Amino acid sequence: GQNIDQPTEMTATEGAIVQINCTYQTSGFNGLFWYQQHAGEAPTFLSYNVLDGLEEKGRFSSFLSRSKGYSYLLLKELQMKDSASYLCAVSTNAGKSTFGDGTTLTVKP
Amino acid sequence: DAGVIQSPRHEVTEMGQEVTLRCKPISGHDYLFWYRQTMMRGLELLIYFNNNVPIDDSGMPEDRFSAKMPNASFSTLKIQPSEPRDSAVYFCASSQIWTASVTGYTFGSGTRLTVV
16 A cells, blocks of 8 residues: 655645655656646646656645655745645556645635 | 536435436546545545456445446446435546656546435
């Protein structure tokens, strides 16, 4: 089975940088996804990592270490609209992903 | 493309009634997933299809739940009989294996089911 851990809640200030961690234990690994989910809405895709290292996409970056079973999502220049839940999801075979419980980020002025 | 389309958006039903949720995936996507989201259990995978064939239904809670995909553009999730503990948001998502690393899954807007 899979075990995916994320902090439940985080708070940060507008304009700051925040790092959301995700650790996982899986039997087989085929990539790690990050999704953003605003309250009352569907999850939307943010990033995908399958090789070790950092992937940068504008204000958002995602890092992966397969040997440590560890990933993080880095959000820079936080905006109020970044207040949402951030879901880490691990793909363990072609097409199927298991989601963590999500980290609720609150951005304060 | 209009994205993944789910219906209805909201459903309120009485315990014991049959509930049918519907999903139209994005054209050309070869994978379709049914997830359920609750505060207690997060986002759980119920079942997924590849090219209309069910691949893994190990997440289906019990025999009261069933899912079908009669063709590439339509899937249903049925609960019969429904129980209050089935109350949740049910998401349908689709993806294309060769572009999943770029676009991930595309989720529908979800169906909020309330069983009273």
